[in-house]
Amino acid sequence: MRALWVLNIIAAVLLAAHSQSLHASPSSELVVLDIGHSLSAPGASTPGPVNGRILRECEFWHQYAAVVKKEVQNAGFRCVIINRGNPPTSEPFLSFARRARITYLRHPDIGGARYPSRYFPDRVASGMVSADFAIFNRAACIVFLHHNSSGTRWKSGASPSVILRNKYNGAVLAESLRSTIERDILNNAMPNGGRGCRSEVRSVDAERSAGWLNACDDAGIPAAVVESAFLDNRAHAVFLAGDAGARAYALAVGRGIVRFMRASPSIRRHHRTNPYVPDQGSFGYAAESRRLTVPGARHLIH
Numbered sequence: 001m002r003a004l005w006v007l008n009i010i011a012a013v014l015l016a017a018h019s020q021s022l023h024a025s026p027s028s029e030l031v032v033l034d035i036g037h038s039l040s041a042p043g044a045s046t047p048g049p050v051n052g053r054i055l056r057e058c059e060f061w062h063q064y065a066a067v068v069k070k071e072v073q074n075a076g077f078r079c080v081i082i083n084r085g086n087p088p089t090s091e092p093f094l095s096f097a098r099r100a101r102i103t104y105l106r107h108p109d110i111g112g113a114r115y116p117s118r119y120f121p122d123r124v125a126s127g128m129v130s131a132d133f134a135i136f137n138r139a140a141c142i143v144f145l146h147h148n149s150s151g152t153r154w155k156s157g158a159s160p161s162v163i164l165r166n167k168y169n170g171a172v173l174a175e176s177l178r179s180t181i182e183r184d185i186l187n188n189a190m191p192n193g194g195r196g197c198r199s200e201v202r203s204v205d206a207e208r209s210a211g212w213l214n215a216c217d218d219a220g221i222p223a224a225v226v227e228s229a230f231l232d233n234r235a236h237a238v239f240l241a242g243d244a245g246a247r248a249y250a251l252a253v254g255r256g257i258v259r260f261m262r263a264s265p266s267i268r269r270h271h272r273t274n275p276y277v278p279d280q281g282s283f284g285y286a287a288e289s290r291r292l293t294v295p296g297a298r299h300l301i302h
């Protein structure tokens, strides 16, 4: 009898744990932060030295993605930082990677090679392994951390700051990032020659080689790319080259994500209904993809 009583308690505890996993609370939801590019091909950079060094977007986010992560975790959400390059082999990046617990994905995506998604093989893009990581881990959202640059010469902030998003699921995430970054940093702390920074949200898909954003959309995952700061804007670059400015910028990104995550449970997700039927932006629709032969890709159109 006593044994049965103990068994009942164990069963009740197991049942409670199980139902908790079925009805995951927002506090158990996962935010994925993707550091764009790799240390060996680090993306956009300043046209010249700032405070004695060239600022590169991948290196910047290796150092400061941890600030974003901490802000997200402090709000009660899980957060993981990923990168599609090889792990660093030298300081200071070894220390940054260790401190932020950066996960380096198994298949380094260096040099812009295109891959089909494991889950939606008509979606083909570079950066797909990051999308697949978010899909596999059922992320609540994925935010790609970049900086912008429109050339190799210094400019004075004529271009609007940009947040890119996926078409169906990314609207609320991108707007939350845009408005928070604009309010907290672009028009507040970050100088721009006395003018306010304009910022805008743009939806992109496979037509503009962002099939990785489509794959997130197919899986119901909001995705946004932070391109708000211009490394060829000298005022932006000087601000980001200082530790206080860099932290303030990363903190604004973290706050934007937290605002979205708090609203997230009430937002309806769009899922692709049939992965075997072409959808907007599928492989066959993308003009450039017609020229590609990518092993494992499913051609839905031709």
Ligand SMILES: [Zn+2]
Residues within 6 Å of the ligand: 036, 037, 043, 044, 057, 146, 147
């Ligand atoms: Zn970039």
